[in-house]
Amino acid sequence: MARETRQLKIYGIVQGVGFRPTVARFAEMHGVSGSVCNYGPYVEIIATGESSSINALKKLLRESPPDRADIQRIDDISLAYREYDGFEIVESRGTSGEIFIPADIATCEDCRRELFDKNNRRYLHPFINCTQCGPRFTILENLPYDRERTTMKDFPMCDECSREYHDSTDRRYDAQPVCCPDCGPEVYIVGSDIKSGDAITHARKALADGKIVAIKGIGGFHLACDATNEAAVELLRERKNRPRKPFAVMMKDIEAAEDECEITPEQREMLMGHQKPIVLLKRKDDTSLADSVAPGNPRLGVMLPYTPLHMLLFDYPDGVNMPSALVMTSGNVSGAPICHTDDEALKEIGSFVDLILSHDRPIRTRADDTVMDFYRGKPYMIRRSRGFAPLPFKLGRTKDGNTLAVGGELKNTFCYRRRNMAYPSAFIGDLADIRSVEALKSSIDLVGRMLEIEKPEVVCDLHPGYHSTEVAEMLSESYGVKPVKIQHHYAHILSCMAENAFDGEVLGASFDGTGYGTDGTIWGGEILRCTCSSFERLGSIVPFKQVGGDSASKSGWRIAASLLASVYGSDRAAAIAEETGLCKASDVKLIAKMTEKGLNTAVSTSAGRLFDAVSALLGICKESSFEGEAATELQFAAERGLFEVALEKDQILPIIDTDGFAHLPTDSLFKTLVEGVLAHRPSDELAFEFHAALAAEIAEALKYASDKTGISTIALSGGVFQNTLLLELTHSRLERYGYNVLIHSLVPPNDGGLCLGQASFINKE
Ligand SMILES: [Zn+2]
Numbered sequence: 219m220a221r222e223t224r225q226l227k228i229y230g231i232v233q234g235v236g237f238r239p240t241v242a243r244f245a246e247m248h249g250v251s252g253s254v255c256n257y258g259p260y261v262e263i264i265a266t267g268e269s270s271s272i273n274a275l276k277k278l279l280r281e282s283p284p285d286r287a288d289i290q291r292i293d294d295i296s297l298a299y300r301e302y303d304g305f306e307i308v309e310s311r312g313t314s315g316e317i318f319i320p321a322d323i324a325t326c327e328d329c330r331r332e333l334f335d336k337n338n339r340r341y342l343h344p345f346i347n348c349t350q351c352g353p354r355f356t357i358l359e360n361l362p363y364d365r366e367r368t369t370m371k372d373f374p375m376c377d378e379c380s381r382e383y384h385d386s387t388d389r390r391y392d393a394q395p396v397c398c399p400d401c402g403p404e405v406y407i408v409g410s411d412i413k414s415g416d417a418i419t420h421a422r423k424a425l426a427d428g429k430i431v432a433i434k435g436i437g438g439f440h441l442a443c444d445a446t447n448e449a450a451v452e453l454l455r456e457r458k459n460r461p462r463k464p465f466a467v468m469m470k471d472i473e474a475a476e477d478e479c480e481i482t483p484e485q486r487e488m489l490m491g492h493q494k495p496i497v498l499l500k501r502k503d504d505t506s507l508a509d510s511v512a513p514g515n516p517r518l519g520v521m522l523p524y525t526p527l528h529m530l531l532f533d534y535p536d537g538v539n540m541p542s543a544l545v546m547t548s549g550n551v552s553g554a555p556i557c558h559t560d561d562e563a564l565k566e567i568g569s570f571v572d573l574i575l576s577h578d579r580p581i582r583t584r585a586d587d588t589v590m591d592f593y594r595g596k597p598y599m600i601r602r603s604r605g606f607a608p609l610p611f612k613l614g615r616t617k618d619g620n621t622l623a624v625g626g627e628l629k630n631t632f633c634y635r636r637r638n639m640a641y642p643s644a645f646i647g648d649l650a651d652i653r654s655v656e657a658l659k660s661s662i663d664l665v666g667r668m669l670e671i672e673k674p675e676v677v678c679d680l681h682p683g684y685h686s687t688e689v690a691e692m693l694s695e696s697y698g699v700k701p702v703k704i705q706h707h708y709a710h711i712l713s714c715m716a717e718n719a720f721d722g723e724v725l726g727a728s729f730d731g732t733g734y735g736t737d738g739t740i741w742g743g744e745i746l747r748c749t750c751s752s753f754e755r756l757g758s759i760v761p762f763k764q765v766g767g768d769s770a771s772k773s774g775w776r777i778a779a780s781l782l783a784s785v786y787g788s789d790r791a792a793a794i795a796e797e798t799g800l801c802k803a804s805d806v807k808l809i810a811k812m813t814e815k816g817l818n819t820a821v822s823t824s825a826g827r828l829f830d831a832v833s834a835l836l837g838i839c840k841e842s843s844f845e846g847e848a849a850t851e852l853q854f855a856a857e858r859g860l861f862e863v864a865l866e867k868d869q870i871l872p873i874i875d876t877d878g879f880a881h882l883p884t885d886s887l888f889k890t891l892v893e894g895v896l897a898h899r900p901s902d903e904l905a906f907e908f909h910a911a912l913a914a915e916i917a918e919a920l921k922y923a924s925d926k927t928g929i930s931t932i933a934l935s936g937g938v939f940q941n942t943l944l945l946e947l948t949h950s951r952l953e954r955y956g957y958n959v960l961i962h963s964l965v966p967p968n969d970g971g972l973c974l975g976q977a978s979f980i981n982k983e
């Protein structure tokens with residue numbers, strides 16, 4: 219049989235997942251000699267052996283790759299015959315092409331077992347990891363992914379760790395962050411000399427005593443307290459100045475989570491998988507958690523321990539009686555990025571906490587916890603960050619040159635694009651806070667270096683007042699190019715198309731809070747016709763007058779009052795406001811006067827503000843303490859009301875054709891709701907009717923546009939579609955009409971997904 223030498227180039231997620239050691243093991247099994255090397259975009263195997271043996275190696279890699287790997291392509295090239303002594307792993311070498319930056323991976327089951335095995339040399343070691351698990355992206359300083367380019371470079375391996383690292387039969391073979399109690403980082407209590415196990419016990423005692431503890435994790439600090447202790451959770455709310463926004467909870471294990479919540483098989487798999495995001499779960503009726511964890515909320519954000527330190531916090535053998543649920547919320551000042559160094563923690567959240575449990579493995583890049591809902595049994599992303607970012611998406615189209623999209627203003631993320639690969643970043647934050655702007659700039663710089671992208675084309679939002687636009691202008695000036703500006707709601711639809719790798723023509727329903735329209739008004743309830751390179755606005759909800767700049771998003775009652783005045787006139791509106799308890803008659807008259815004179819008033823088609831107004835009108839939430847509060851409470855009311863409403867009552871108001879422009883009759887819908895309130899109908903029932911009617915109006919407007927244009931693919935995006943009730947009602951109606959409906963899954967429908975849409979824009983056909 220003929221011996222030969224071949225080069226196999228393997229593309230896909232093949233870095234930081236134990237790929238090279240697996241190749242070496244398989245090669246030895248089949249008597250193949252040669253080498254394997256990591257080039258960044260791909261792994262290269264040089265294989266000498268029987269032709270059938272090399273084929274067997276290739277087949278084995280395809281059929282049983284390492285757990286986290288994802289092979290997209292194998293190029294197989296014949297080389298001049300050459301003999302090798304055995305099979306070796308060669309140092310990584312850089313090259314350009316499709317690059318995969320590895321994401322952080324939650325602690326695996328094998329490591330967890332060793333962590334609690336008294337006979338293991340890593341017994342209770344808070345930094346245990348292996349080829350299959352541990353930090354990746356958050357400790358990376360550059361590519362290729364090797365220890366010398368991570369923040370573990372300052373911890374030289376001891377002899378025993380080094381032996382494991384170099385032994386191809388060991389499960390820590392080539393594991394970059396490998397370490398042990400002798401050579402690894404150490405945990406400590408900031409401002410004291412309490413270290414290691416004592417520090418963990420110290421933190422556990424504090425938590426069990428109802429104290430607030432800051433804990434350094436993978437991508438930043440958490441603020442933690444006993445989630446079953448009402449006084450502790452209230453204290454955290456008071457110190458963090460966060461009256462009602464729900465806190466996420468870390469449960470000791472899946473059984474503890476099942477005690478509190480209903481969990482579907484898909485959710486269970488996600489909770490226990492290697493990414494371990496926060497998953498929004500339906501709460502059970504009797505729960506042991508403090509009411510103030512998620513006040514009035516039928517759902518709970520739950521995650522399971524994903525680092526060895528988390529596991530030790532719940533299960534350290536020191537006799538401390540720990541709760542099985544801890545509040546774990548991002549350690550930051552509202553709007554600012556998550557703290558990632560001791561100095562930041564001391565300065566920014568030091569006053570919130572009784573204790574800071576930290577460690578000396580530096581975090582290079584911040585990553586908040588990912589937050590995920592489920593829709594029709596599939597993930598539906600709310601915040602894409604740790605464990606997911608910056609894994610790339612393959613777009614439907616290739617584009618020459620490189621692109622940097624800087625995202626929006628709220629929930630900012632950015633995205634690099636190289637040819638047909640897009641790399642959305644970890645969550646940055648709200649750019650109204652200057653610290654978030656700084657974090658954005660430094661992260662753009664770091665990821666750009668990893669991807670070897672210099673002087674890209676810069677894409678940003680059309681809004682002149684966004685800080686992200688400022689960053690885009692500054693960067694593009696330094697690159698000597700002009701920024702490309704993309705309308706907000708168009709970018710949402712592009713994002714949905716990109717996630718679905720769809721590059722044809724779609725009709726989009728882009729519904730969210732606010733965005734800057736091409737006509738200078740506020741948009742937010744839009745029907746758009748879109749391709750990868752252009753869009754046309756075909757319809758919207760009926761424009762209304764939005765009084766008050768930023769305060770409008772907090773005070774839904776102001777929008778409701780303004781809508782009342784426009785529908786009924788000032789006098790009748792004032793009487794209705796008094797009768798329904800919305801606000802004082804004098805407030806309505808003042809607002810009516812302001813809109814009449816155009817004082818502090820903008821024309822708006824924002825669906826988000828319409829939700830706020832309806833929530834206020836129905837007496838559900840008049841004043842929001844956090845973004846989206848009024849809208850989510852309206853959704854919860856509707857979900858309760860769903861059971862009371864006869865669904866067959868399907869009265870659809872016709873779309874208003876205004877010179878070829880489709881207006882959704884949202885003003886008439888509002889009027890119907892006012893009459894319902896005046897007739898003392900239950901608010902939950904009216905909340906459901908609002909959802910059903912709005913979904914019908916959206917579907918009708920899309921049908922109207924489809925009849926006109928012949929386009930039958932529809933994309934649903936924008937923060938309003940985080941509302942899975944509205945999504946289901948709209949989606950199922952569109953399916954009944956036979957349309958091909960594109961929705962989000964792993965990219966958020968909210969502004970966190972904007973950057974992907976911006977990056978997928980193509981300047982010309
Ligand atoms: Zn492991």
Ligand SMILES: [Zn+2]
Pocket residue numbers: 375376377378379380397398399400401402
């Ligand atoms: Zn060691």
